[in-house]
Amino acid sequence: MASDIRTSELKSPLDVADYLFRRLHEVGVRGVHGVPGDYNLVALDYIPKASLNWVGNVNELNAGYAADGYARIKGISAVITTFGVGELSLLNAIAGAYSEFVPIVHIVGTPSTLSQKDGMLLHHTLGNGNFDVFSEMSKNISCAMAKLNDPHEAATLIDNAIRECWVQSRPVYITLPTDMVQKKVEGERLKTPIDLSHPPNQAEKEDYVVDVVLKYLHAAKNPIILVDACAQRHRVLNEVHDLIEKSGLPTFVAPMGKGAVNESLSNYGGVYAGDGSNEGVRERVESSDLILSIGAIKSDFNTAGFTYRIGQLSTIDFHSHYVRVKYSEYPGVRMQGVLKKIVDKMGKLNIQPGPKPSNEIAHVDMKISTSEVVTHDWLWPRVGQWLQPNDIVITETGTANFGIWETKFPEGVSALSQVLWGSIGYSVGACQGAALAAKEMGNRRTILFVGDGSFELTAQEVSTMIRQHLNPIIFLINNEGYTIERYIHGMNATYNDISQWKYTDLVPTFGGTSENSKTYQIKNKQEAENLFNDETFAKAEKLQFVELYMPKEDAPKALKLVAEASARNNAKQR
Secondary structure, eight states: OHHHHHHHTOSSEEEHHHHHHHHHHHTTOOEEEEOOOTTTHHHHTTTGGGTOEEOOOSSHHHHHHHHHHHHHHHSOEEEEEETTHHHHHHHHHHHHHHHTTOOEEEEEEEOOHHHHHHTOOOTTSOSSSOSSHHHHHHHTTOSOEEEOOOHHHHHHHHHHHHHHHHHHTSOEEEEEETTTTTOEEEGGGGGSOOOOOOOOOOHHHHHHHHHHHHHHHHHOSSOEEEEOHHHHHTTOHHHHHHHHHHHOOOEEEOGGGTTSSOTTSTTEEEEOBTBTOOTTHHHHHHTOSOEEEESOOOOTGGGTTTOOOOOGGGEEEEOSSEEEETTEEEETOOHHHHHHHHHHHOOOOOOOOOOOOOOOOOHHHHHSOTTSOOOHHHHHHHHHHHOOTTOEEEEOTTHHHHHGGGOOOOTTOEEEOOTTTOOTTHHHHHHHHHHHHHHHTTOOOEEEEEEHHHHHHHTTHHHHHHHTTOOOEEEEEESSSOHHHHHHSOTTOGGGOOOOOOGGGHHHHTTOOTTTEEEEEEOSHHHHHHHHTOHHHHHOOSEEEEEEEOOTTOOOHHHHHHHHHHHHHHHOOO
16 A cells, blocks of 8 residues: 555656666667577566667677677667576676677566575576576676666666666666566656766866877977777767867777777878887887877787787877876876867877878789789788778778778778777677667668677577577688687697588578578689679678688788787796
8 A cells, every 4th residue: 555655656657668768768779689598578668668779689698798789889788587587598698798898778678676685596596595696797897787676766776777887888787677577666756867967077177188188299309199998888989089189189989999989081191009000100109209099908919919019108098087198197087078178278289190001902912914813912902992981890800900991991981899808709799789770770780790600609599690680790700710819829720620511501591581681702813803792792782701712821910919918928937
């Protein structure tokens, strides 16, 4: 009776699940990934009521990868699993999103609060009455936790979790017990959108940091800009592009920052990754007397095996929660406000020109007969010639991740990869999520480059692409196994070999027809050239799957360098 009285006091009663999904719609989510399970089934009924689309993935790990890809294009995503068995299958993907600053709202349907209180011996549990064990596992890879066990707190917890997910650009974890789905909350709250803004920097402190930065910037003889992943994740690309265009400074990207910068600009210089840099880039970057480093993540793969040769004494670091000028750090000063003021006040700077990357294929590769097999040195510049403005390009951990460094993008291209977490198979799920986001935003072309070994881990997600009427172009690189692993250790070891599938046969197996899909097998440069010149292929009006044969031991130069460094690090002794 007391519950009825409290509900009657609400101005606009709304079910908890309805409130949750309407809030997700508010922040831009339109497709919800996940796998149904008995603890989340009633909640799933509310998805279409909130004008959301249930995607439905083949398994939870793929759903997590897909949510990651979706979030990188749309800005935030949601994935739903069931308690225990479902959420644990997702954790690898959530950990990757946490490490790479990708905002995913993870919703877990759990047993009722009564069942949990009584410690009932339920399925999907460890049989010990502990219903917190799985949430504890997610705690360290979530920036906020919201357990919706009380309707009085539910709306506030939901709003806070979504805000933290957006602001910190990392996953959050929300539990939705079966007996809470239809509990009532105040629907009037929906009239006030969630505040997704950051508090402004303290004005005096911000102005001081700007003055310090400008002092060194005006004194520099050959400053440059280096952009990395956190410029994308923390949504400062507008400010970054203003700085690049108005300053005219030579601008470079780290591998994880690929796609963050308009590479058609005249002052774009290429990819800097230490010894794995594009031609002429390492010398230009490392000779600079001041580097404006924006959103850096200096991991092993992102620095070509820690081969950066940039001193802190010549670096100004801009990050989401601090700015570091040489060896002086200013905590609590977000880069967004600082960058805006630098652009407004910087005036004329000293500029020394940088390298001019292109998609020209090396002369030695052009001379090779078109009957020769496709090589990495030939492929990646040719891909750059074929790409179109605003394409979405996903590359898998392995040869594709490193090869794409040699591709100069047209304007507006978005690049997705998982350089830091590096979970093989990620890109197939991410492709599905990115393609769905692209469809919602106007059907940008979505293009995946994935190795055969990685593809075999998550191949089933092609079926979701077909079921959701998505039209990605998938290039499967058939090079007989785990090439990146071969270069780290065991070039001819059997553990780096894989079963040779009939890859193109999988498309019809997963539901593809001549109306919604097409497959190709490419075994030499002439066949590849014909495909790149095919206007129908380029239109991407259906799912297209290209099996691209490449030599087993061929790899991009950068991959070889990173693999050697990784092997050395692995072999270090105490």
